[in-house]
Amino acid sequence: MEEPKQGIREKLAGQSQQGMNPHLPAEPHDSKPDTTGLELVLKVRIQDSRENDFIEIELHRQELSYQSLLQVSCSELGVPPEQVEKMRKLPNTVLRKDKDIQRLQDFQEIELLLVKSGNPEWTQHTSPRTETPCYNSNAAKMTY
Template structure:
C-alpha cells in the first residue's frame, strides 16, 4: 500500500494538485521516495513543473533537495528557468509515467493532452481524492435462530460489494446452502435487497441470515404406528 501512496504523491506533484499533495503528506507518505524506473521524487516533479507552492509544501515535510534521479539530476537541475534549452534531456521523451499516459477518467481528453505535453497545471480543476480505506470490509454475521448466538467475522473486498457476493460468502462461512436463505438482515431490523444496500455497509456491521426452514431441514416425525378410520387417524 505504501508504494501506491508514494506513486500517488509523485503523480499529484506532477499535475500540480496541491490539496492532494497535502492530504497524502498527512498520511505520512515517504516524501523522498523515488520512482523505480527513473529515480524521480515528488520534489523532482514539483521543480520540473515550476510549482512553488508544492515545492514549499514538500520542503516543509522534509523533502531532500539533494536526492538525484537515475541521470544524476537533483530537483533544482530540472527547474524550467535553469533548463529551458534542454527540456527533453530528462526521461520525459523516453519514459512517460502511467498516470500521464492514462489520466484519471474524470479528467477530460483536452486536459489529458495537456498533461502529455507537460503544460502547467497549477490552475487545473482539483479532483478530491477519496478517503483512503482498507481493501476489505469486515462484517459480523450469524444465522438467525441458531442455537449458537455468536457472530463470526467475514471479509469482503470493497470492490466486490454486491448482494450476490455477500450471499456467497455468508453461505460458505456459515456452511449453509444459498437455497436455504430467505433474506439477509442488517441488525436490528433492516432487510438487504440489492447491491446499493450492501455498498452502504460499514466495518463490523452485524448481519443475520434468515433461513427458510429449521437448521435440520426436516419436519418432526414420530415413531408410533397408527391406523386410519373413515374420519380420523388414531395414534398408538
C-alpha cells in the same frame, strides 16, 4: 539584528515542506501497503441459531454485491444459499439489493434468516421454538 516575525501558517508550511513537523513522520516506517480500505469486514450469524455468536467475514470493496455477501456468508457458516430466505442488517433492516450492500460499513451485524420448511439436516442450526398457543380452551368454556 531582529529577525522578521513569521506567522503561524508560514511557520507550519515551512516545517511541513522540510519534514520537520513533529506530528507527521518524515519517512514511512512500514513498507507494507495499506490494505485496510480494500476489504469490508462484516459480522454475520444465523438467526435463532444455537450458536449466538457472530463470525467476521471479509468482502472486497470492489466486488460488493448481494450475491457476493450471500456466497461468502453461506460458505463461512456452512449453509447452502438456497436455505437463506433473506438477509437482515441488525436491528431491523432487510438487505434486498446491491446498493444496500454497498452502503454497509465495517463491523455491521448481518443476520441470515433461513427458510422454515427445509431439509431436516439444516434445522439443527435453528433452535426449537417453545411457543405456547395464544388460544386457551379452558378460558373459552368459562361462563360469567
